Amino acid sequence: MTINVAVIGSGPSGFYTVEALKKTGQDVRVDLIERLPTPFGLIRGGVAPDHQTTKKVARVYEKTAQADGVGYFGNVEVGRDVSLEELKDMYDAIVLAVGAPRDRKLGIPGEDKTGVFGSADFVGWYNGHPDFTELKPDLSTETVVVIGNGNVAIDAARVLVKTEAEMAETDIAEHAAAAIKASAIKDVYMVGRRGPIEAKFTNVELREMGKLENSVPVVDAGVLPDSVEGEWSDRDQRLKERNLATMKEFLEIDPAGKEKRVHFSFYAKPVEILGGETVEGIRMERTRVEDGRSVGTGEFFDIACGLVIPAIGYYSEPFPGVPFDDAKGIVLHEDGRVGDGVYAVGWIKRGPTGVIGSNKPDGETAATQILEDISQGSKPGHEALAALLVERNVRVVDYADWKKIDEAEASSARAGAPRRKFVTVEDMVKALD
Ligand code: NAP
Numbered sequence: 001m002t003i004n005v006a007v008i009g010s011g012p013s014g015f016y017t018v019e020a021l022k023k024t025g026q027d028v029r030v031d032l033i034e035r036l037p038t039p040f041g042l043i044r045g046g047v048a049p050d051h052q053t054t055k056k057v058a059r060v061y062e063k064t065a066q067a068d069g070v071g072y073f074g075n076v077e078v079g080r081d082v083s084l085e086e087l088k089d090m091y092d093a094i095v096l097a098v099g100a101p102r103d104r105k106l107g108i109p110g111e112d113k114t115g116v117f118g119s120a121d122f123v124g125w126y127n128g129h130p131d132f133t134e135l136k137p138d139l140s141t142e143t144v145v146v147i148g149n150g151n152v153a154i155d156a157a158r159v160l161v162k163t164e165a166e167m168a169e170t171d172i173a174e175h176a177a178a179a180i181k182a183s184a185i186k187d188v189y190m191v192g193r194r195g196p197i198e199a200k201f202t203n204v205e206l207r208e209m210g211k212l213e214n215s216v217p218v219v220d221a222g223v224l225p226d227s228v229e230g231e232w233s234d235r236d237q238r239l240k241e242r243n244l245a246t247m248k249e250f251l252e253i254d255p256a257g258k259e260k261r262v263h264f265s266f267y268a269k270p271v272e273i274l275g276g277e278t279v280e281g282i283r284m285e286r287t288r289v290e291d292g293r294s295v296g297t298g299e300f301f302d303i304a305c306g307l308v309i310p311a312i313g314y315y316s317e318p319f320p321g322v323p324f325d326d327a328k329g330i331v332l333h334e335d336g337r338v339g340d341g342v343y344a345v346g347w348i349k350r351g352p353t354g355v356i357g358s359n360k361p362d363g364e365t366a367a368t369q370i371l372e373d374i375s376q377g378s379k380p381g382h383e384a385l386a387a388l389l390v391e392r393n394v395r396v397v398d399y400a401d402w403k404k405i406d407e408a409e410a411s412s413a414r415a416g417a418p419r420r421k422f423v424t425v426e427d428m429v430k431a432l433d
Helices: 012-023 058-065 084-090 119-126 151-161 174-181 203-208 234-250 356-373 382-391 399-411 425-430
Strands: 003-008 028-034 070-074 093-096 143-147 187-191 215-219 260-265 268-275 279-290 293-304 307-310 337-339 342-344
Touching: 003 012, 003 084, 003 356, 012 028, 012 058, 012 356, 028 382, 058 070, 070 382, 070 399, 084 093, 084 382, 093 356, 119 151, 119 174, 119 307, 143 151, 143 293, 151 174, 151 187, 151 203, 151 260, 203 234, 215 234, 268 293, 268 307, 279 307, 342 356
Parallel strands: 003 028, 003 093, 028 070, 093 342, 143 187, 143 307, 187 260, 215 260
Antiparallel strands: 268 279, 279 293, 337 342
């Protein structure tokens, strides 16, 4: 009998699971269940709009979604439209591929002030994710502080200082493009609690910062060591050497004629967000690195700013009905097996690290485990869920519907841009009627 599998979440980890299950050649039917009408998770809503090459991986997912025995239930939220318990009655196995959609908190006073936007929200806003359309960050400030030295921090800083021309061939949400164009931003401080050698951004992303039309990177020569010393893998050593060389090249860049600056600031950790209801600044404590960890020195300084973007990593939400490890921010599992026919892949399994391809092995592991654990299917699968959702009047967006949304977005794009995104679920669904 056919084994019916439901994969909850249609980002990279969900798609790699579907692909791995289909590749087994076994009699498996898989349904992707997605809360939004649109598929692809962080490829659409997380990868920066000016990194279109990275987004091209969605073409592979597209083929997977259109393969025989693969279904797509978009605009269906587990917990709202159907419960996990109901899915367990309908599917032989359920794979959680729901990612890590929330921001980790800094845990410092003032974090709730207006003008503090975690990177998950901020990136969602410029990427047109429907959850963040109404974020409306006030960009009338001249100074922004981005906390963190990862690729998300660098994405946020870059998108804020790129010109309209540099963003012309991107799918940045119109509201964000307009707000950034009208912004008063001159200085973006990207602050790391450790040093330039410990920074986590990758070299391609770092180098981009030296090639911007109207912005220059600013680095204090005094913090750059002569060479990279430490105990790490050869791969990390090479990355760190490349980053150090790039930062040294930044020292040679002529700032003449450029109106904006991205300051690469190191050895400082945030201790308080300053201001009344709205952010007016941030208090930082100088740090030094001891045994790889950042340690406060007791010396403080303030940066006056109107916007703070903590880009310090993401966090998964507990999934209703599934045991959760609060400390790690992931579901409790044994190598992806959650128990009771439930499996986990991607960031809800491993935490929010790694690149898109890092999700592939998770999908392969889950597919292997499912076929090890279940030799015969006994649940009805697709038709049962489809019938239940009809009964509940849920407006399911299937893959053919998504293609219509996709075409509508592509056909209304400005010249050179790949698409003009719908930024509300209502508008996406309206495009189908
Ligand atoms: P990340 O790489 O883990 O970087 C998080 C940064 O926040 C680190 O610099 C970290 O410092 C800092 N941090 C954490 N807690 C802090 C605190 N309490 N106070 C101050 N600083 C704090 O995470 P990410 O940037 O969110 O990226 C997530 C994953 O997606 C990464 O694997 C990333 O490479 C990937 N990604 C890739 C791309 C790309 O390839 N273009 C784009 C976006 C994201 P410490 O190092 O000291 O902990």
